[in-house]
Amino acid sequence: MPIETHKVTDRASWLKLREADVTASVAACLLGREVHDYQTAFGLYMLKTGQIAEDPDEAPPMLRGRLLEPVALQLLQEKHPEWTVVQPCVYLRDPDARLGATPDAYATNADGRGIVQIKSVEPSIFRQKWRDPDTGELRPPLWIAVQAIVEAHLSGADWAMVAALVVGHGLDLHEVPVPIHDGIVARVREEVARFWELVAAGTPPEPEYDRDAAVIARLYDQDDGTEVDLSGDNRLPEALVRRAELKDIESAGRDAEKERRAIDAEIIAKLGTATRGRLADGTVITAKTIRRSGYSVQPSTYRSVKIAAGSLRPAPAASAASIPERF
Structure with missing residues (x-):
């Protein structure tokens, strides 16, 4: 044609x-x-x-x-x-x-x-x-x-x-x-x-969680009060340990916050509209919808990720992440 x-x-x-x-x-x-x-x-x-x-x-x-x-x-x-x-x-x-x-x-x-x-x-x-x-x-x-x-x-x-x-x-x-x-x-x-x-x-490509955080936030901006079983997810326990480390050092710079936000995007993507997820070790992740009133800014909603640890333990200290080579 x-x-x-x-x-x-x-x-x-x-x-x-x-x-x-x-x-x-x-x-x-x-x-x-x-x-x-x-x-x-x-x-x-x-x-x-x-x-x-x-x-x-x-x-x-x-x-x-x-x-x-x-x-x-x-x-x-x-x-x-x-x-x-x-x-x-x-x-x-x-x-x-x-x-x-x-x-x-x-x-x-x-x-x-x-x-x-x-x-x-x-x-x-x-x-x-x-x-x-x-x-x-x-x-x-x-x-x-x-x-x-x-x-x-x-x-x-x-x-x-x-x-x-x-x-x-x-x-x-x-x-x-x-x-x-x-x-x-x-x-x-x-x-x-x-x-x-x-x-x-109906098969979406794998998200780039750091770059797709805003898209994921738009997709799942409302939680529905349900719980999803994440006990078979082998990636999230490691991500949660890293997230806890990043929360501790975010005040030291914006790179840590950016990486932590990417993990939050991954968590919300896996929860979908569910409010909570439970890992195999008993760790419970919640991501409730927060509604912020509009004063000097427009009203908005977002998901607030909270972790109630089960048997989650910090991993050994890792070396600083390298900057990926660009095209």
Whole structure:
């Protein structure tokens, strides 16, 4: 079946079109843990199955990007007056693969027609994530490169480029060519097909508990007063020991709190809507819903994890956790 081209006329209809597909902007999250800076396979699954809703409001970085996109394209045209640069305002989708994309711009030059993916970037983030620490060479984050490649694939483009608009005291536009690797296109299509198989089977991907804590909190924001049997879970006793250690040292830094919150997310995910869980050693975990009234902030609810220890004993002191290597 050929690639479909849908004219984008308003944000609401565009969001509706995207619901049925894995879009280029999130496709990289299916390629492995921490490949995508902002999305996970678990979070994407919950969105596509309707278990959590897409936030109707644009996040500040997305709003900034949308408003500055015409500025970036004007700078690009001024730098390359011999190019033809247009905003296509289309949504492209492969209905068989359920893969879609919204190219920011098409540019035509001596090398043919290409796609240009626009990103507005804060200067410190640009220095940290857009330059190779050893060579200083410009290279976009992997998820953005994958986005550009998928857009080029769906649009039949001859070349692809990411244009990073660095917004500081001035406006600096950095052009980064992105090779269109057929192997990456094939891998994305394979992982997207596997993702839709999981959706059809009702089998969510394994959560990344540290990165999926907010999604898990949205899924299970209300407890129902029941108890779930966790006596067969061999992972939680070890996690609870580590959690107790982290609670003791959280005042020393935010890293310990972040890791402890990831364990809390794992606990809530395993409890689901149950209020309590009981381990094989008699340890009882509770996660009751706490309702906070709105004063200077909006009212909210959250789950408060408490541990009533059975035979739980602290494990031997562990060495400091190493920082995982990033792509």
